[in-house]
Amino acid sequence: MAHSTPPVFGFDKVQRSDTGLVGGKNASLGEMIRALGSKGIHVPPGFATTADAYRDYLSANGLEPRISQQLNALAGGRRTLQEAGQAIRSMILEGEWPETTAQAILAHYRSLGTAAGQVDVPVAVRSSATAEDLPEASFAGQQETFLNVIGEQALLVACRKCYASLFTDRAISYRQIHGFDHMQVALSVGVQQMVRADTGGAGVMFSIDTESGFPDAVLINAAWGLGENVVQGAVDPDEYQVFKPFLDTPALTPILEKRLGAKAIKMIQDRDGSPRNVPASKAERARYVLSDEEILTLARQAKVIEDHYGMPMDMEWARDGETGRIYIVQARPETVQSRTGAGTLRTCSVMDPGRMLVTGMSVGSGAVSGRVSIIESADDISRFVEGSVLVTGTTDPDWVPVMKRAAAIVTDHGGRTSHAAIISRELGLPAIVGCGNATEVLHDQQDVTVSCAGGDNGIVTEGLSQIAVTEDSLADLPRPETKIMLNLANPSAALRWWRLPVDGVGLARMEFVISNAVRAHPMALARFDQIHDPDTRAAIDRLTEGYGEKTEYFVDRLARGLSRIAAFCYPKPVIIRMSDFKTNEYADLLGGRGFEPLEENPMMGFRGASRYYSDEYRAGFALECQAIARLRGQMGFDNVIVMIPFCRTPEEADRVLAVMAEHGLKRGDDGLEVYVMCEIPANVLRAGEFAQRFDGFSIGSNDLTQLTLGIDRDSDALAEMFREDDPAVLWMIETVIREAHKAGSKVGFCGQAPSNDPGYARRLVEFGIDSISVTPDSFLQVLRNAAAAESS
Known part of the structure; x- marks a missing residue:
């Protein structure tokens, strides 16, 4: 597009390459209207003044030399930032519009009203600097936005204020930090028909995880009313996270995270049309702004926009409270994680x-x-x-x-x-x-x-x-034949490890997710009528607010918590161990005291597999199974493998597998694999029988050492004797690997020893271990240890 052009263009006449003409923000709006409307991306109509119109305004009012004088005084220390900024803004606000520019703005505004069937249509007036929204600088919030501007004179005033906002103290300071020449940056004003988000909701969305840079997640923030509160951080919004690779499969609901924000205030339109904050109602604070369907719709739009631009994107969205339609009101490149080296x-x-x-x-x-x-x-x-x-x-x-x-x-x-x-x-x-x-x-x-x-x-x-x-450094890492996997428990930290070349997750601890994300004992939710303590009942009611059934709270929270672990390395295998609390640990969960027996030695008591088919916990295990079934089915994470802990006999394995099948987890169906922890000498001595019932073994070296040597692993008095490299323990490990391989089963190792001792890693490789699973901080060392062991 030639730049000896009219001072105003409709958004539908500009495109991505016109950043120098109308700024990054407005060029992007035009690009989406032209290229993505047919793909379901709704952008409110509007128009933009050009950078040339801004320069004409400065020239017509003789402002350029006067602005330069103030900036030179600032650079020379003769004026403060506040003094220079105030002087420049006052000059711009006192200027007069060139007749051609003013008439062009008003003509487009009238056309917008005609198309909307409304005289003096309300508009949002946004600043779009020609140097902003570039991949190397975000200029986040540096210039002003004016919402719900109504009427021709009010529009001209708002446009003038946008020009002035190019010289707010913060904008001047930001350009100084990033080395932009103040006089080389021009400003385009975008005028966009208002979305009635004041009666709906609005927020911000990224097509990348903002903290880890994980590229397969969409992050959405949402609050009631107009979106300025979210952008400025004046409100604590809802937060949703969605797994992008599954968005093209309509049957799946891959929402990894739903965090309810306080949303204490919302921005609405006052009687005169001006925006103002009011308290959100108690009902609004207690419910999510977006339904699951709307979350997925927005995430799909983020994916479409990212695919079109070919880079991670930062977007603002608004939902019209009258029509329910969701609009994208801004889109710009994400400027931090996308530039972080991998x-x-x-x-x-x-x-x-x-x-x-x-x-x-x-x-x-x-x-x-x-x-x-x-x-x-x-x-x-x-x-x-x-x-x-x-x-x-x-x-x-x-x-x-x-x-x-x-x-x-x-x-x-x-x-x-x-x-x-x-x-x-x-x-x-x-x-x-x-x-x-x-x-x-x-x-x-x-x-x-x-x-x-x-x-x-x-x-x-x-x-x-x-x-x-x-x-x-992640460059030039060895890739041994032995699979090197991670032990993970904390879903909130899982995505940060996506850059590691892991072969999957060898141990994901369900009990950590239950204690941190769920916090209530599953039996207290399944048998809520048996809870008589009023404080406990009230605490559970608060936890489960918004859920029709208290058991649904458990299934939903557990499935979502585990999903983030399943997502970061998909489609590689993720082995989730069913809950392995001991009775004293279960009792510490909210409502747990009345459902757990007192045991002298919980380590050797009612734990692991024995709980799952017992009438004392069967209803709780059913909820665990439902969460895994939802994770694999409704959410799509078919890379999840189930592991049973502390399974004492093959006959006990049969009982557990039967209960799992009752709740939708039948081994072999939909590719489901089931593993068993090898942590009891009986698992080794009867390995062939266990291998007929399970697809793999995972050696829990701490418990196996404890039970092989008869030493309490927490005993200070016997600490020197607790050795995972004791010949008896090594014999157990070598034997189970040999017997499992005879039966066609895989064997993994979960434990710290290979991290601390390269010799231990070498022994495991020599025994023929299929995988070694370690904590993330040990991963690179074990990877190198395993590679060295294989090469020797």
Whole structure:
């Protein structure tokens, strides 16, 4: 398109290549209208002023030399940022529109109203800088947006304000940080018909996991009302995560995560049409903004947009409360994770953390120790102490100059797509958002450690802890024939390991997900009528709010928690061990006391397979089975293998397999494989019989050592005798591998010994082990140990 052109173009007349003409934001809207409307992407109609129109406005009012004078005074230290910014904005706001530009804006506005069947149609007026939304810079929120602008004069005023917002203090500062010439950046104004999200909902969406860079996930944030609260971090939104590879299969519902946000406020239209925040109703706060169908619809749209642009995308969406239709109102390249190199794995760990003070959603995976600086208002930014931990309620673009001087950021409000989160990622700072009470609990000059190293949940702990940082190159790694897999328990941390060349997950611990994501004893949900303590009943009612059946809460939460472990390495195998709590651990779950016997030695008692067919737990095991069936069927993760722990006899195996089949998990159906833990000498001595009932064995070396040597693994007095390399233990391992292979069964090893001792890894390889499964921090070392053992 030639640039000696009219001052205004309809969105349907511009495309992606017109960034220099109408800015990244408006070029992208035009691109989607032209190219993606036929693929189900709905974009509100509108128009854009050109960069030339902006320059004409400056020229007609003689502003360019006056603006340059202010910027030169700022650069020379003769004016402060605030003084220069205020002076430039005042000049622009006092200017007059060139007649040609004003008439073109109003003509397009009238045409928009005619098409909508409404005089003075409400519009959103958005700024689109010609240097923004590039892959190397996000310019997140640097210029202004004006919502629900009604009438011709109000539109011209809003457009003028957009021009002025190119010189907000934050925009000037941002360009200085990133080395952009102020006078080379022009501004296009996008005028877009308003979506009635004030009576519906809105939010932000990424076609990539914002924290790990995992490319197969869509992250969606949602709140009631207009979307500015989500963008600015003024509200704690709902959060949804969807697995992209399954979106083309309509029968599947691959929603990995649904986190209910507080959503305390919502932005609506006031009587005069202006936006204002009001409290959300109790009912709105207690329910999700989007239905499962809407979540999947949005995720599919994200996939379509990403496929079209050929890169991960950052999008804003709005749902019209009158029609229910979902619109995409912005789309731009994601600028942080998509530029992170895949060749290095950087991990942080906090040594001897202090008492936990506050928790929230983590941004990034780093950790920092430092001194707190609480800044509750942008007016107090000058009080910030450089290099300290910035603690505040929320941030907006005015905060960028102080954010770049912080060691870490902690906010009371906001989600993973809020301004604080986006800027923290861009600056490479660890941040914890949506803590709720950080500004109340923490105090100025307090020494704390901010850790985002544990997955989705970030924590602030007391004191200055030591932080260990390791960086491992993922280039030129060996690939031994022995499969090297991961032991995982925490779903919130699973996606961060997607860059490792793992062969799957050799052990996923269901009990960790139950204790952290479910928190209630399954029997307390299945037999709620037997709970008589009023406090316990009330706590369970709070946990299960929004679920028709309390058992559905268990199945849903467990299936989703496990799905994130199943997703990060799909389609490689993920072996999920059914719950292996001991009775004292089960009793600690909410409502568990009344369903668990008191045992002198829980380690050797009512645990593992013996529970699954017992009347004391059969109803709880049924819920576990239903969660796995949903995970494999409805959600699509057919890479999941089930493993049975502490199975004492082949006859007990038959009983467990029969109960599983009753609940939709029949070995062999739909490719389902079932493994058994090898942790009892009987599993070795009767390996041939177990192999007839199971597809594989997984050696639990701690329990096998304990029961082979007759030593309590937690005994301090006998610690020196507890050796996994004892000849008797090694004989057990070699024997079960030999006997299992005779029967055509696979054998894996779960344990730390191969990580600590290359010689142990060599022995396992010599025995013919099929796979070794270790914790993520040991993976690279074991990979190298196994390769060295094979080559020798």
